[in-house]
Amino acid sequence: MSNQNYDLNSIQKSSKKDLFEAPDYYQIDELLTDEHKLVRDTVRSWVKKEVSPIIEDCAQKAIFPKHLLPGLAEVGAFGPTIPANYGGAGLDYISYGLIMQEIERGDSGIRSTASVQGSLVMYPIFAFGSEEQKMHYLPKLASGEYMGCFGLTEPDHGSDPGSMITNIKDMGDYYLLNGAKMWISNSPFADIAIVWAKDEEGIIRGVIVEKDMEGFSAPEIHGKWSLRASASGELVFDNVKVPKKNLLPNIKGLKGPLSCLNQARYGIAWGALGAAMDCYDTALRYSKERIQFGKPIGGFQLQQKKLAEMITEITKAQLLVWRLGVLKNENRATPAQISMAKRNSVETAINIAREARQMLGGMGITGEYPVMRHMMNLESVVTYEGTHDIHLLITGMDITGLNAFV
Known part of the structure; x- marks a missing residue:
């Protein structure tokens, strides 16, 4: 995880002012509510202040600017549509879209980090998790205290996820997880991973894997020419014991x-x-x-x-x-x-x-x-x-x- 152990002072800030003005040739702003525009403008200002001055140097040096994570949480980028009682902002989907638009205007890699956190980690816990799982994980993910990743794509199975070979076996008190996932955004620094694996009947199930579980590793992928300011890696599972309480109980299949x-x-x-x-x-x-x-x-x-x-x-x-x-x-x-x-x-x-x-x-x-x-x-x-x-x-x-x- 060399990408993560960077010295913030080593990142050069550009003195060039971000002069971005959003095009609106058909007055589409008139279709937005005041809340939509407030959400968008808040994130736009944050991007101009925090992302634009450093992002070129981060991309050149292939550094993920991890220090931006608290700011992303503060502007509501982590699970914005998740209800407030679980730590989310309770916003609608147009607000969510505008947040993603503004963040990717800054950089696709930073938007990927937010997308994974909200859509691929918080959403499945909210939609398919137990109440205990929701209360334990979602507030921490919304605040950025926990960061997550999503394990679906495998080295030999990309567009055909149904052919995955990562699997779980029921061992009585726990599940035994084996397999590997590839091209996983956030994996080098994630605290938890939502992992999809086949059970002994060949049915795809979701489990929450925590970074300190024995046999679980997340090596970083280096040498990318794309998303250079984003952290990507693998997920490797070697006889990982996953507690049964970490199974997402309310979903089966692809x-x-x-x-x-x-x-x-x-x-x-x-x-x-x-x-x-x-x-x-x-x-x-x-x-x-x-x-x-x-x-x-x-x-x-x-x-x-x-x-x-x-x-x-x-x-x-x-x-x-x-x-x-x-x-x-x-x-x-x-x-x-x-x-x-x-x-x-x-x-x-x-x-x-x-x-x-x-x-x-x-x-x-x-x-x-x-x-x-x-x-x-x-x-x-x-x-x-x-x-x-x-x-x-x-x-x-x-x-x-x-x-x-x-």
Whole structure:
């Protein structure tokens, strides 16, 4: 866990002011309540003050800025929709989406940390846990006292989680857990892991594994070109004794982890849009300042074409995720609708990042601007929580009724 034992003083702070202004070409702010805007603006201010000055150096040095965790808790980023009696903020899903949008505008890796905590750790405990589990874990997770991770993906089983080989055996007083998980955000520093494993009947069950359980380790993954300011690792289980009270009692089968992924994908649909907005805002500002052939490059037709297409796609995506948020608040959003929004937002963001990089020319590959960092991060976001192609097939199956997965 070398990533975590960093000296905060070694992280260089940028003196460059964060001038981000969110695009709102269709006055979508008018669709938001005062509470929505207050939540969004609070997180936006925090990102500008705490994330923007350090994130480029953290990404360059592959350091996860762990000191930001208390701040994320304070702005309500950990389980914002969890009821207040369990330590959450009790916010609606549009507020949750706006929080993810603003955090990912700062960096996808920081948003991943919050997404995992809220959607993949707190949500399954809230939805499928016992009352004892909820009261013990959720307040500590909401405050950041505990950090968690989510163990589903395996080294040989990514898009096909039903083929997992991680397993639990009933030993009378406890379960014996064996197996391994891969590409797990937060795992190097997590206090608990929500782990999905097959029981002796081949049924997928969820268990809460604590970091000090003998036989449990979480080695960090190094050498990433993407999400460099995020901590990712493995989960390895070698005859781990898991108390029976740590089993999530109210869920069986693949529905459990997939419902968690739907929560996370919803947040990503909003979050990736934040990265798109940041790239657009950067390119727009640069196009007005960069002089070539005697005038700002924003005055040339091809540059205006790029910017016009960017704002068009952002506006379409803003309306899509807002409507999805309304449906989510009404408990009417389907998994297929969430998949469509996740895929669209990430595709929009990655295309905008690439166009913005071209507009910035050589400066686009430097840490002077956030565009290249966003572009590299989005190469992970387009794959995790369901790949670009998998989400396409989810939509295809939904509209045709025909399963192309098998």
